[in-house]
Amino acid sequence: MKIYTIKEDILSRNNERAKEVRALLDSKGIFYVNLMSSPGAGKTTALTKLIPLLSENFRIGVIEADIDSDKDALTVERETGAKVIQMHTAGACHITCQMSLEALEALGTDGLDLIFLENVGNLVCPAEFDTGADMNLVLLSVPEGDDKPLKYPLMFEVAHAVAVTKLDVTEIFDFSTERAVENIRKRNSGAEIFFTSSVKGDGIDALAQYIKNKAFKKIRKD
Amino acid sequence: MKIYTIKEDILSRNNERAKEVRALLDSKGIFYVNLMSSPGAGKTTALTKLIPLLSENFRIGVIEADIDSDKDALTVERETGAKVIQMHTAGACHITCQMSLEALEALGTDGLDLIFLENVGNLVCPAEFDTGADMNLVLLSVPEGDDKPLKYPLMFEVAHAVAVTKLDVTEIFDFSTERAVENIRKRNSGAEIFFTSSVKGDGIDALAQYIKNKAFKKIRKD
Numbered sequence: 001m002k003i004y005t006i007k008e009d010i011l012s013r014n015n016e017r018a019k020e021v022r023a024l025l026d027s028k029g030i031f032y033v034n035l036m037s038s039p040g041a042g043k044t045t046a047l048t049k050l051i052p053l054l055s056e057n058f059r060i061g062v063i064e065a066d067i068d069s070d071k072d073a074l075t076v077e078r079e080t081g082a083k084v085i086q087m088h089t090a091g092a093c094h095i096t097c098q099m100s101l102e103a104l105e106a107l108g109t110d111g112l113d114l115i116f117l118e119n120v121g122n123l124v125c126p127a128e129f130d131t132g133a134d135m136n137l138v139l140l141s142v143p144e145g146d147d148k149p150l151k152y153p154l155m156f157e158v159a160h161a162v163a164v165t166k167l168d169v170t171e172i173f174d175f176s177t178e179r180a181v182e183n184i185r186k187r188n189s190g191a192e193i194f195f196t197s198s199v200k201g202d203g204i205d206a207l208a209q210y211i212k213n214k215a216f217k218k219i220r221k222d
Numbered sequence: 223m224k225i226y227t228i229k230e231d232i233l234s235r236n237n238e239r240a241k242e243v244r245a246l247l248d249s250k251g252i253f254y255v256n257l258m259s260s261p262g263a264g265k266t267t268a269l270t271k272l273i274p275l276l277s278e279n280f281r282i283g284v285i286e287a288d289i290d291s292d293k294d295a296l297t298v299e300r301e302t303g304a305k306v307i308q309m310h311t312a313g314a315c316h317i318t319c320q321m322s323l324e325a326l327e328a329l330g331t332d333g334l335d336l337i338f339l340e341n342v343g344n345l346v347c348p349a350e351f352d353t354g355a356d357m358n359l360v361l362l363s364v365p366e367g368d369d370k371p372l373k374y375p376l377m378f379e380v381a382h383a384v385a386v387t388k389l390d391v392t393e394i395f396d397f398s399t400e401r402a403v404e405n406i407r408k409r410n411s412g413a414e415i416f417f418t419s420s421v422k423g424d425g426i427d428a429l430a431q432y433i434k435n436k437a438f439k440k441i442r443k444d
Contacts, residue, residue, distance in 0.1 A: 038261045039345045039374060040366025067346065069372040091376065093315065093346035121373065122346050123261045124289065124315035143365035143388065144262025150291040151343065152261060154313065166365065172391060 010096075014129055017097040021104070021132025025115075031058075031215035032104075032115050034095075034133035036155065038148075039121030041141035042165040044072040045198045046207075047116055051080040053208035058114035058215060063087055063103045065095050065120050072118060083107065094125035097132050114215050123148065127155040135160045135214060138191075142166040143173050146180040149187045156187035163207055167197040232318075236351055239319040243326070243354025247337075253280075253437035254326075254337050256317075256355035258377065260370075261343030263363035264387040266294045267420045268429075269338055273302040275430035280336035280437060285309055285325045287317050287342050294340060305329065316347035319354050336437050345370065349377040357382045357436060360413075364388040365395050368402040371409045378409035385429055389419040 025032050035043050044064075051060055060082045064073040066089070073086035087103045089095070095103075100117060109115070117133060119126040127136075138159040140148055143166060149156040156162065162184050170177065181193060192210060196203035247254050257265050266286075273282055282304045286295040288311070295308035309325045311317070317325075322339060331337070339355060341348040349358075360381040362370055365388060371378040378384065384406050392399065403415060414432055418425035 038343070038366075039370055040260065040363070066373050068375050069369070071369055071372060091350075093344070120346065121260070122315070122344055124342065124344050125347065141262070141365065143363065143391075144260075147291070147293055148261055150293060151288050153290050169365075169391070169394060172394070 011128065014097045017101065018130040018132040021097055021101050022134075025109070025132065025134070028109055029219045030109055030112055030115055031135075031218050032117065032133045033135045033137055033211065034117045034119060034131045035137050035139070036119045036126045037121060037139035038123045038141070038144055041121070041139045041144065042198060043118050043121070043139060044075055046139060046163065046165065046196070047076050047118065048079040049198050049204045050208050050211065051076070051082050053205065054114060054212060055080070055082070057212060059112050061107050061109070061112040061115040063107055063115065063117045065089055065103070065118060067091055067120065083112065089120055093120055093122050094129050095119050095131050096129050100131040113219055123152040123155050127158050134218060135211070137211075138162045139165050140180065140184075142169050142175040145173070146175050146177075146183060149180075149183040153187050156184055156191070159188055159191045161192040161194065161207075161210060162188075163194040163196050163203070165196050165198070167195050167202055168199045233350065236319045239323065240352040240354040243319055243323050244356075247331070247354065247356070250331055251441045252331055252334055252337055253357070253440050254339065254355045255357045255359055255433065256339045256341060256353045257359050257361070258341045258348045259343060259361035260345045260363065260366055263343070263361045263366065264420060265340050265343070265361060266297055268361060268385065268387065268418070269298050269340065270301040271420050271426045272430050272433065273298070273304050275427065276336060276434060277302070277304070279434060281334050283329050283331070283334045283337040285329055285337065285339045287311055287325070287340060289313055289342065305334065311342060315342055315344050316351050317341050317353050318351050322353040322355075335441055336433075345374040345377050349380050356440060357433070359433075360384045361387050362402065364391050364397040367395070368397050368399075368405060371402075371405040375409050378406055378413070381410060381413045383414040383416065383429075383432060384410075385416040385418050385425070387418050387420070389417050389424055390421045
């Protein structure tokens, strides 16, 4: 069972590194959000909707992590004007804190107040690695089904907030918002839960306000 | 960069073990299908639609792999009557060949002709591990988007067949079947591609027929 020992070492080193990242961002007054979900749950779309609502108050940077392609980085840059870099993970299914740190350095943190890390689309592995972020924001899309917190427990356990996305197709997919809340609560009693639709605009303001409050609390030390 | 060496060792041992699994299944005349996709792309639903079309010709077993919950195993058992076991991966994001072998032993292969492994919902890690299966069947759901083969290359490279699922909601999600084919072809020139809707029944017959032909070819040595 050597593999598990190795994994523990990796995680332990990762957690040490996460403390360094937090100290760095704290000293610079930057709020850092780690956005995680399954592939295609709407991470990039959420960013294109949230950033315009946040850019009045914050100078925003975005790290787009993908195994391959630069599609998301181009989309976010074009639609929001935020400072964006694309990071390729060389096949890796998650972002370690070392990768997070290198990406922050590559992005350049000077002059920024709020940075989003769009993690690799994966409901399993990214949850295991602390990226040094102040907030883990997890998306659960309606077409995936309301049972996902039961099957992918750690992702929902590490979430500070869960945003259900694509709320406009709830009826088509027989998705129950009550069951979703119930299943999220089985994994996490304290996470904030939002119901959003980027098509209809539902819930985006509330989610932006939540991020704004948390970021102000850190940056201004409210 | 020690981690990559370790990973190579794990993959090399895994590939050796996969040969053993194939030899075992060959000797017993069993066709083994590894079903992979993102969370919520429709793996369980596909099984409930395919198995009734295949059970006239084959005695079918199903291994349901999840990090937690036994929801899918109960669904498949109830809706198809196939021999089903639930396998929990203890947090693991993929199925190694050792896990595959243990699950086959736990299921009991005697008297079976066709076995489905429903892998952990994850478009990254399961693609790295040969499970000993005869066929890798990958699902890509319409709500995820037609760009996924660009971002998750290995999964589409290892696929023998790709089934686009939830075809009935193509228009709602601005999913282009042409772009999907184009993007799959960038990763894999030879994979069979199916377009399916479990709601409308589109494409399920063709996919079942494809599996049937491949299974007959092995079992009967056609």
